[in-house]
Amino acid sequence: MDYDLSPSERAWREEVRSFIAEHVDEALGRETREKGNEGRGPRARKFLDALRDRGWWGLAWPKEYGGLGKSAVEQWLFIDEIETAGAPMLPLTATSVAPTIMRIGSEEQKREWLPRIQTGSIDFALGYSEPEAGTDLASLRTRAELDGDEWVVNGQKMWNTMAHMATHNWLAVRTEPDAPKHKGISMMIVPMDAPGVSVQPIWVWPGLRTNALFLDNVRVPRSYLIGERGMGFYYAAMALNFERLSIGSIGMARRHFRSLVSAVKQLSRDGRPLREDPWVRERLARLQVEIDAARMIGLQVAWLLDKGDVPAAASSMAKIYVSELTQRIADTGCEILGLNGQLHAEEPTALADGRMQWLYRIAPMLAFGGGTNEVQRDIIGFLGYGLPRK
Numbered sequence: 001m002d003y004d005l006s007p008s009e010r011a012w013r014e015e016v017r018s019f020i021a022e023h024v025d026e027a028l029g030r031e032t033r034e035k036g037n038e039g040r041g042p043r044a045r046k047f048l049d050a051l052r053d054r055g056w057w058g059l060a061w062p063k064e065y066g067g068l069g070k071s072a073v074e075q076w077l078f079i080d081e082i083e084t085a086g087a088p089m090l091p092l093t094a095t096s097v098a099p100t101i102m103r104i105g106s107e108e109q110k111r112e113w114l115p116r117i118q119t120g121s122i123d124f125a126l127g128y129s130e131p132e133a134g135t136d137l138a139s140l141r142t143r144a145e146l147d148g149d150e151w152v153v154n155g156q157k158m159w160n161t162m163a164h165m166a167t168h169n170w171l172a173v174r175t176e177p178d179a180p181k182h183k184g185i186s187m188m189i190v191p192m193d194a195p196g197v198s199v200q201p202i203w204v205w206p207g208l209r210t211n212a213l214f215l216d217n218v219r220v221p222r223s224y225l226i227g228e229r230g231m232g233f234y235y236a237a238m239a240l241n242f243e244r245l246s247i248g249s250i251g252m253a254r255r256h257f258r259s260l261v262s263a264v265k266q267l268s269r270d271g272r273p274l275r276e277d278p279w280v281r282e283r284l285a286r287l288q289v290e291i292d293a294a295r296m297i298g299l300q301v302a303w304l305l306d307k308g309d310v311p312a313a314a315s316s317m318a319k320i321y322v323s324e325l326t327q328r329i330a331d332t333g334c335e336i337l338g339l340n341g342q343l344h345a346e347e348p349t350a351l352a353d354g355r356m357q358w359l360y361r362i363a364p365m366l367a368f369g370g371g372t373n374e375v376q377r378d379i380i381g382f383l384g385y386g387l388p389r390k
């Protein structure tokens with residue numbers, strides 16, 4: 001593999017960097033921190049609108065659907081730059097749901113949903129998990145039955161993270177109760193304002209909100225079942241593969257690592273500059289090497305994609321490595337900063353932007369978001385090394 005970027009890739013990265021320099025400032029960072037995932041503030045909306053106006057919501061979409069048709073390496077560069085800058089990331093509606101609809105939807109469905117996604121007039125929550133169906137998604141029980149020209153949906157979804165803000169839900173439902181469990185699921189779009197839809201908040205450790213979603217005789221038009229009946233399990237896997245592309249980026253953790261290094265340069269402990277402490281130097285050097293390795297693994301996955309490979313094992317490696325490295329950065333950061341590492345950004349004396357405690361709380365989520373690391377290790381075993389599945 002040639003790790004050097006081509007002139008056009010370098011020009012693209014410069015374009016992204018100058019966009020960021022023009023549109024990202026401290027006020028946007030503060031607003032994003034304060035909001036958590038409780039909706040987007042005016043600055044985040046303005047930033048995402050500016051991205052959309054440039055056509056960057058569809059940067060990875062094929063040109064025939066109004067996208068820019070950028071390569072996987074160019075997407076990787078974009079994600080890396082946006083995350084490193086701490087700017088709001090493109091919604092999963094544009095990066096996971098839309099590319100799936102493009103591949104599986106009928107022409108009519110593409111015409112109906114893609115332009116609305118591209119203009120930002122609709123936004124999806126992702127409704128895969130249920131109380132008894134997480135990793136084993138094929139066990140899901142929410143069911144949809146056809147009644148005339150409408151589906152009637154009943155059941156409960158769990159961890160439906162954006163449900164309290166989204167206009168629609170991208171829902172996995174059982175439509176073929178007599179088929180083998182992997183073949184009885186379909187993907188369906190459910191408007192959040194349909195009668196019978198209700199949302200209950202669940203607050204989790206990093207201070208984020210997710211939700212339980214209840215569906216009680218919810219009626220949706222027949223045409224809202226996307227793609228083929230009974231193929232939903234495979235469509236959900238496809239959408240999750242798109243989702244994993246951004247989870248495998250080290251940009252966010254790299255930004256916090258840089259703040260940690262700046263804090264270490266300023267700090268003294270017991271009258272001695274912390275930067276002279278061999279233990280601190282060794283830890284930081286080791287993390288820097290690992291961050292560079294994580295970037296190379298991410299870039300390699302993108303390069304394999306551009307070559308036409310399906311790098312399932314390599315993308316699982318990237319996901320595991322990035323999520324566990326993020327935890328190591330947070331652990332080390334909290335250890336080096338000591339009690340100060342527990343201060344929040346609003347505290348005037350907080351070092352490393354007061355985000356080390358937040359990184360420590362959010363990092364475990366990366367280890368199961370988009371598929372748990374245990375399962376990713378299994379994928380590496382059987383797809384990467386040809387080991388038996390069981």
Ligand SMILES: Cc1cc2nc3c(=O)[nH]c(=O)nc-3n(C[C@H](O)[C@H](O)[C@H](O)COP(=O)(O)OP(=O)(O)OC[C@H]3O[C@@H](n4cnc5c(N)ncnc54)[C@H](O)[C@@H]3O)c2cc1C
Pocket residue numbers: 125126127128129131132133134135136158159160161162204208210365368369370371372373374375378
């Ligand atoms: C904050 C938060 C936000 C989320 N947001 C969403 C969302 O928006 N939409 C959505 O659909 N879901 C969402 N999820 C759900 C998330 O994807 C699931 O939690 C995840 O898939 C794991 O499922 P589970 O919690 O049922 O755990 P389980 O599947 O019960 O797994 C428990 C443990 O057992 C291990 N395990 C299970 N099966 C195997 C196996 N075959 N081999 C080896 N190990 C195994 C797992 O790795 C894990 O460590 C969210 C979860 C949280 C906590």
